[in-house]
Amino acid sequence: MPSDPKTGLRWSNWNLLLIVPLLMLITPWFNMDEPRLFGLPFFYWYQFAFVPIGVLCVGLVYVKTKDQPVVTGKPDKLGVDDLDEGAN
Amino acid sequence: MQWTELIVFSVLFLLVTVMGFVAARWQQGATLDHLDEWGLGGRKFGSWITWFLVGGDLYTAYTFVAVPALMFGAGALGFYALPYTVILYPIVFLPLVRMWSVSRVHGYVTPADFVKGRYGSHWLALIIAITGIVATMPYIALQLVGLEAVLRSMGLNGSGILGHLPLFIAFVILALYTYQSGLRAPALIAFVKDILIYVVILVAIIYLPSKFGGWSHIFGTAQAKFDATPSKADGILLTGTNQLQYATLALGSALALFLYPHSLTGILASRGRNVIKRNMVALPAYSLVLGLLALLGFVAVSAGTKPIVNQATGRPDTNTIVPELFGHNFPSWFAGVAFAAIGIGALVPAAIMSIAAANLWTRNVYKEYIKKHATPAEEAKQAKLASLVVKFGAVAFIVFVDPQFSIDLQLIGGVMILQTLPAVAIALYTRWFHVWGLVAGWVAGMGYGMWLLYTIGNPAVGKQHFAGSALPLGNISILGWHPFGGSTTQIYVGIVALFVNLLVAVIVTLIAKRARVFNGTDQTDPSDYHVDEDNPRVKPVAAH
Numbered sequence: 001m002p003s004d005p006k007t008g009l010r011w012s013n014w015n016l017l018l019i020v021p022l023l024m025l026i027t028p029w030f031n032m033d034e035p036r037l038f039g040l041p042f043f044y045w046y047q048f049a050f051v052p053i054g055v056l057c058v059g060l061v062y063v064k065t066k067d068q069p070v071v072t073g074k075p076d077k078l079g080v081d082d083l084d085e086g087a088n
Numbered sequence: 089m090q091w092t093e094l095i096v097f098s099v100l101f102l103l104v105t106v107m108g109f110v111a112a113r114w115q116q117g118a119t120l121d122h123l124d125e126w127g128l129g130g131r132k133f134g135s136w137i138t139w140f141l142v143g144g145d146l147y148t149a150y151t152f153v154a155v156p157a158l159m160f161g162a163g164a165l166g167f168y169a170l171p172y173t174v175i176l177y178p179i180v181f182l183p184l185v186r187m188w189s190v191s192r193v194h195g196y197v198t199p200a201d202f203v204k205g206r207y208g209s210h211w212l213a214l215i216i217a218i219t220g221i222v223a224t225m226p227y228i229a230l231q232l233v234g235l236e237a238v239l240r241s242m243g244l245n246g247s248g249i250l251g252h253l254p255l256f257i258a259f260v261i262l263a264l265y266t267y268q269s270g271l272r273a274p275a276l277i278a279f280v281k282d283i284l285i286y287v288v289i290l291v292a293i294i295y296l297p298s299k300f301g302g303w304s305h306i307f308g309t310a311q312a313k314f315d316a317t318p319s320k321a322d323g324i325l326l327t328g329t330n331q332l333q334y335a336t337l338a339l340g341s342a343l344a345l346f347l348y349p350h351s352l353t354g355i356l357a358s359r360g361r362n363v364i365k366r367n368m369v370a371l372p373a374y375s376l377v378l379g380l381l382a383l384l385g386f387v388a389v390s391a392g393t394k395p396i397v398n399q400a401t402g403r404p405d406t407n408t409i410v411p412e413l414f415g416h417n418f419p420s421w422f423a424g425v426a427f428a429a430i431g432i433g434a435l436v437p438a439a440i441m442s443i444a445a446a447n448l449w450t451r452n453v454y455k456e457y458i459k460k461h462a463t464p465a466e467e468a469k470q471a472k473l474a475s476l477v478v479k480f481g482a483v484a485f486i487v488f489v490d491p492q493f494s495i496d497l498q499l500i501g502g503v504m505i506l507q508t509l510p511a512v513a514i515a516l517y518t519r520w521f522h523v524w525g526l527v528a529g530w531v532a533g534m535g536y537g538m539w540l541l542y543t544i545g546n547p548a549v550g551k552q553h554f555a556g557s558a559l560p561l562g563n564i565s566i567l568g569w570h571p572f573g574g575s576t577t578q579i580y581v582g583i584v585a586l587f588v589n590l591l592v593a594v595i596v597t598l599i600a601k602r603a604r605v606f607n608g609t610d611q612t613d614p615s616d617y618h619v620d621e622d623n624p625r626v627k628p629v630a631a632h
Contacts, residue, residue, distance in 0.1 A: 009517065010618065018178040024171050025339060027331040033324075039303030043325055044383070047170050051376050054174045058181055059369045066362070 014064040021054040093242050093415070096424025097431060100284070101258070104277045104432050108265030111272040121465040122630040123197050126270035126472065127447045128357045131192070131629050135366045137275055141440075142354040142367060144278030146173075146345065147374045149234030149434035150227075152285070152381060157406040159385025160393075163314050163322040165330055167382050171338040173375035177368045180346045184368070185361045186516045186617040187352070193616045195627040198444070199352055199512045200452040206515050207523045208609035210456050215530055216508050217452035220349040221445050223505040226497035227348070228441045228482040232259070233407060233495070235434040236486070238427040240396060241411035252487045258431070259438075263479045266439045267472050271357055274439040281436050284429035286377065288414075292426070293380045296417060300390040310386040324386070329576050333558045336580035344506045344582065347513065349444035350437065360621030381410075388413045438479070446474035464630070496554040500541055503557070503582040507533040507589050516617070523608045525597030533589025540581045557581045 024030075030046040037045040112120065117130040124131055133141060151169070158166030187202065196202045199220065204213035236255050239245075244254045265273050297303055307324055314322045321327055326334055345351055358364055393413045395404040414426040450471040455462050462470070485493070511526045521529075543563060546555035559581045561572035600607070619625050 015182065018181060021175050021178045024174060025335040027326055027335055031326045031331060036304070039305075039307065041307060041324060043164060044167065047167065047174075048376070048379055050171070050174050051372050051379070054178060054375075055369055055372050058177050061181065062365045062369055066365075 012061075012065045014061050017057040017061050020057045021050060024050045090243050090415070090420060090423075092420035093424035093427055094244075096421055097238075097242065097428045100280070100425070100428035101431065104280055104435065105261050105265065107276050107280065108262075108269060108273040111265070111276040112269035114272050114276055117630060119465075119630060120270065121468045123447060123450065123464065123467050123471060124195070124630040126468045127197055127443055128353065129271040129275055131357055132359050133275065133357050133363070134359055135363045135370075138354065138358040138363050138367050139370055140278040140282050141275045141357070142351070143371060143374045144274065144281050144433070144436040145350060145354050145440045146371075146437075147285075147378060147433075148227075148231060148437040149430050150230040151378065152430055152433055153234045153237050153407045153410055154230075155378065155382045156385035156388065156410045157395075159382050160388050160409050161322075161385075161406055163310070163324055164326050165321075165334060166385060167379070168334050168338045168341070169382055170375060170379040171335075172341045173378055174372060175338065176342040176345060176375075177371060179342055181365070181368045183513055183516050184346060184355055185364055188355060188358070188361060188364055189619045190516070190612050190616045191356050192621075192626045193619050194612065197356065198349060198448045198451050199347070199508070200448060203511050203515065204452070205611045206519065207511075207526070207607075208611065209523050210452075212511060212523055212527060212608075213452050214456070215527065216511055217448045219504055219508050219530075219534075220448050223501035224349060224441050224445045225478065225482060226485070226495075226501050227350075228438050228445075228478065229485045230495065230498050231434040231438040231441075232482060232486045235431050237405065237407045238411045238430045240405075241408055241415050242427060245396070252483075255486070256483060258435075259479060259483050262435050262439060263442075263476055266442060266475055266479075270472075271353065271440065271443055274436045274443075275357075277432065277439075278436050281429065281432045282374075284425060285433060288426045288429045289377050289381055291422070292384060292414070292418075296384065296387050296391075296413070299417065300387060306386050306390045309390045313389050329560075330558065330578050332561075333578035333580055336583045337557065340506060340580045340582040340586070341502065343509060343513075343586075344502050347505045347508050349448055350441040353440055353444040353447065362620075384410060384413060391417060438482070442475045442478045442482075443471075445478045446471040449474040449478075499554065499557055500538065503537040503541060503585055504534060506582045506586050507537065509586060510590060510593050519607070519610060520597070521593055522597040522600040522605065524600045524605060525593040525595075528596040529589040529591075529593030532592035533585045536588045537581055537585030540584060544581070559584060 024047060030043055032043065033041045035042055040048075115130060115132070117125045120126050155166055155169045160166075187199075190196070190205075191202060194201075194205050196205060198217065200213040200217035203216045204210055207213075232255060235258060236252075239254045239258075245251065297306060300306055311324050314324065321330055346355070355364055358367070388409045391413055393409055393416065395406045396408045396412060397404050411427060411430065415423045418426060450467050454470050454474075455467060459466065507530050510521055510529055514521065515526075540559055540563075541557065542553050544555050544557070544559060545552040557580055558578040561575040561577045561579055562570060564570065564572055564584065616625075
């Protein structure tokens with residue numbers, strides 16, 4: 001990834017996919033016994049299903065943002081003086 | 089004494105011992121007398137090595153023993169380990185590559201190095217370093233609990249100090265090859281550990297459920313067991329009061345994991361940003377294994393497994409559930425393989441944790457306060473000695489103090505390390521927080537978190553303090569006012585403490601900015617956070 005000398009944050013809308021796996025924290029959606037799969041209560045196999053979902057989301061973000069760094073964010077609010085090195 | 093198991097275990101243990109010593113010459117750098125080499129393996133690990141190393145580091149023997157034990161004892165709540173390790177990677181995906189880049193440009197070895205560079209405050213760096221060391225120590229001790237659980241299952245269950253002798257021998261060997269080879273030793277051994285773990289879990293998860301009548305029957309017997317207990321909090325599903333605890337425990341644990349210095353060690357040792365990103369995609373393979381393993385807690389219920397009584401403490405130790413399940417239901421040679429998988433699984437993280445703690449000591453205490461102009465060779469020497477001290481400290485903890493104390497401390501450690509989130513993780517993105525805001529937030533979050541943990545008791549096991557991390561919302565009071573009334577809904581203490589930490593940090597930051605208090609000097613440049621391995625700005629490895 002080429003590196004721009006004066007950029008702060010880089011943002012790609014693909015990054016929003018990283019929020020999807022967090023949906024598995026909403027326990028009322030899956031805290032139930034039925035339907036069962038191979039004898040496993042819904043509670044368990046639903047959460048197992050999130051493993052591939054998580055991999056897919058992170059994988060997509062990796063592939064889609066690999067070659068095209070999007071530069072839209074604003075740089076850190078730093079003055080030139082703040083960048084001085086040497087002071088403790 | 090179970091001789092077959094013991095022999096298989098010893099052979100595999102011997103194999104990794106040899107590997108540990110040979111590792112010093114594996115992918116050898118110019119010198120081992122530099123923290124980049126001893127403490128970070130030359131900063132050049134590729135995707136595969138990183139996958140095995142970080143996997144071997146995060147999914148520890150204690151995890152493999154404690155998670156099924158929690159399922160066995162408490163039911164569905166123990167399954168939080170799965171959501172924890174699924175949401176972990178999406179959360180840390182972006183911050184970790186920033187951490188890698190800025191560390192690579194400036195030669196940072198520890199998270200506290202970064203904090204010092206970002207805020208120019210060695211005091212803030214010091215509290216981050218001490219938090220890291222204190223939180224890691226009981227974690228190392230817990231690896232010993234995992235190792236000892238298998239040793240005792242193999243019949244090495246002596247009483248008194250002598251009962252700890254096998255553990256002591258195993259740790260002396262570990263200490264010696266870590267001293268010699270540094271991070272390369274656990275990196276190489278992690279290959280053996282992870283392959284053994286995968287084989288054992290896959291066999292266990294295919295063979296054991298069918299042996300005990302299939303999953304339907306297993307969940308049936310587990311349900312029956314929990315119905316029979318007086319406690320209303322257990323069961324094969326979550327209850328009304330522990331759902332919030334389940335979600336916040338998973339979230340808090342995920343936020344905390346890469347704040348632990350040993351997790352970051354594995355990341356900083358990797359070659360480049362893409363190595364880290366690929367690993368964030370591939371590491372959930374271990375989560376799948378962990379989830380399957382958790383279910384073995386219910387299989388143990390079906391199999392009628394009984395925890396063995398620890399001769400040293402005289403109490404039944406639920407951490408022996410999985411070793412006992414394997415020992416009674418596998419042919420003895422395979423049980424030996426399974427024990428070796430757990431035993432070696434303790435060595436890898438214990439080595440990495442001791443290296444990470446040693447790095448913190450050397451970089452942020454020794455070099456900062458004791459010997460300011462230490463040469464790289466002196467730093468490496470100091471770190472090697474510190475790793476020995478850390479490991480023998482952990483052994484002493486297990487031998488001379490009740491192991492329960494380590495478990496309590498690890499619980500506290502998770503809450504503690506979470507309090508470094510604003511200074512380490514948020515600082516990767518912004519310097520909005522004032523250095524005094526971060527210090528004040530740390531003090532508030534730490535103090536409040538410790539106090540909350542102190543107030544949590546569990547009459548069922550006869551403990552009045554530090555009996556868990558589940559806090560009833562009704563217990564939260566602000567100067568006598570209970571915002572949640574008498575609610576019994578539980579929440580993870582770490583999240584509450586982090587909230588208080590952030591609140592105080594924001595308030596103090598606003599005041600400090602109003603008063604125009606000097607906010608330290610930032611040595612990093614915004615572009616530092618995007619530098620990759622091929623960039624000329626990366627600092628040469630092992631140079632000063």
